[in-house]
Amino acid sequence: MLDKTRQNICTLPDVAADVKAKVAGTLEWVGMSEIEMPINLNADVDVPSTIARVRAEVSLDDESKRGIHMSRLYLACDETFSHQSIDFVSLAKLTQQFLESHKELSHNALVEVDFDALIRRKALVSDNSGWRSYPVSLLLVREKNEITHIELDFSVTYSSTCPCSAALARSLIQQNFKESFSQDNLDYNKVMEWIGSEQGINATPHAQRSTAHVRTILKPDCTQVPLKKYIDIVEDALQTVVQAAVKREDEQEFAKINAKNLLFCEDAARRIKHVLVKQDQIEGFWLRVHHHESLHPHDATAEASSD
Secondary structure, eight states: HHHHHHHHHTSOOOHHHSSOOOOOOOEEEHHHHHHEEEEEEEEOOOOOOOOEEEEEEEOOOOOOOOOHHHHHHHHHHHHHHHOOBBSSHHHHHHHHHHHHHHTOOOOOOEEEEEEEEEEEEOOOOSSSSEEEEEEEEEEEETTTTTTEEEEEEEEEEEEEHHHHHHHHHHHHHHHHHHHHTTTTTTHHHHHHHHHTSTOOOOOOOOOEEEEEEEEEEOOOTSBBBOOHHHHHHEEEEEEHHSSSSSOOOHHHHHHHHHHHHHOOHHHHHHHHHHHHHTTTTEEEEEEEEEESSSSSSEEEEEEOOOO
């Protein structure tokens, strides 16, 4: 009975392999996307296991063939993601498997992995800490026997306080001070009480949650995923990243940092570009910032890239 079952499987038709394409032609990429896989990341920071969405594709270089073997791509992904930590070494081996299972059909292969990475972050002042989630994407491209392209993409969320709004608020506070005091009426205690009251701060600048999307092209010899390294570099440049665990002393420190780092979208983009151009392991980059305006119903945006 078992032999008969095997015989039936062997005789099942394979249209993709046996039937020639009605319209011949090569295709740059063919495969699957949004494949659900578990992921254990080998990075420079501990990241809890999570769910990834995987894109697995190969080129179709035999123009007479109708299609590729999709199941072979899936099974290779299943084997890798189920039993290995994911870094650029394991992804490189995975693309090699793609090509070995598509001999004479395909010369190039790629794998792209999208997931959210949870990283533990310390509070600004207090002894607390909390989780921050970062959208991450890894991309590796193989052309025959050579790795030609490695990407690490991520997004960072930060606060941006408008410099123009801050200047206008300061102007109103000055005007309010003139109306409340005169040179002959500058009692220190009254001034201190006034400054600490709602009456004294009669205008505040508008701020908004903002997002920086960063795409880095790493050198082909990169192995472990340098996730924390580059997230930290971008966050340190911006200074005003959003917080997880916050007590009053942390919130006060956050307000202080924002006041020292007033940001137009142009300022944020320039800060990130300035630090990325200094990184020897980055061959190129692209970035785009979105300031999700609280004054307007639209975003303020800026974009930059390496030369």
